[in-house]
Amino acid sequence: MPSNSEVNLQRLAKTDLPMEFVKAHNGEWNHQDWLMFCAMLEVKGYTPIDLDQVGLLLEKNKTIYWEGGN
Numbered sequence: 001m002p003s004n005s006e007v008n009l010q011r012l013a014k015t016d017l018p019m020e021f022v023k024a025h026n027g028e029w030n031h032q033d034w035l036m037f038c039a040m041l042e043v044k045g046y047t048p049i050d051l052d053q054v055g056l057l058l059e060k061n062k063t064i065y066w067e068g069g070n
Contacts, residue, residue, distance in 0.1 A: 005049050009050060009057070012046050012054065012057065018054075018057050018061045021037050038054070
């Protein structure tokens with residue numbers, strides 16, 4: 001049975017939130033932007049969540065964005 005953290009990551013991955021973040025920041029962001037994204041996840045009920053995995057999800061979306069798949 002998956003943990004709450006895994007379930008929340010799966011829920012997040014099914015949304016447009018990661019790509020919307022990448023697009024809003026033109027494929028580049030700083031630490032403050034990252035912290036704001038993490039805070040938004042908490043507000044939207046996506047916690048607990050593995051923030052390392054969230055970072056990887058954003059990087060995956062960034063790759064898609066830069067490859068023109070946006």
